[in-house]
Amino acid sequence: SYELTQPPSVSVSPGQTANITCSGGKLGDKYVCWYQQKAGQSPTLVIYHNGNRPSGIPERFSGSNSGNTATLTISETQPMDEADYFCQTWDSSIAVFGGGTKVTVL
């Protein structure tokens, strides 16, 4: 079965850039979405189709996908961005999630 691998945690200072990676075999041939989940809340879509932002998502969120790695970038990270982030794709009509990355804004 297809697997997506994320680092368990990423720490970033306010105003700095956070890069969250998601790795999987030939992931660049697939479309990747990213979800933000704040404590006690349901997930929110922040990036779809590798690098597109839904309406209402700040411009500081961006995404890319090439080779075996997709990356979610949070520029000028704010304390409100502290959350768990999950990457997700589809493989043979099966939804696959990464294990999630906890972003801590120190």
Added chain:
Amino acid sequence: QLQLQESGPGLVKSSETLSLTCTVSGGSITSYTNYWGWFRQPPGKGLEWIGSVHYGGSTYYNPSLTSRVIISVDTSKNQFSLRLSSVTAADAAVYYCARLVVDGFALSTWVVYYNMDVWGKGTTVTVSS
């Protein structure tokens, strides 16, 4: 705007069947291009896709759960439902429903990609022995 609300028993006995319903409001479940899905998240763990249903009845299930899962849709009530049989402690989780919208199509693999753009607030299910 579109809202989804999960409902159902918060406590299920081991070996019995978990039944949840997702009510869609602010929009129709009969949108041709959308699927509707169930997901779960055990305490402190990541997200898991359970399965998806189209209003026309087409379903896709997680291979790890397919022998125990049925997802159905009731267009008259604008709802879709989850039944998970023979539950164990491993099925204890927050269960979410969500709308799946088309994200893209890969010609090389004939795979349709969806993203989950609207989620319910989730409902906690505990399994008792």
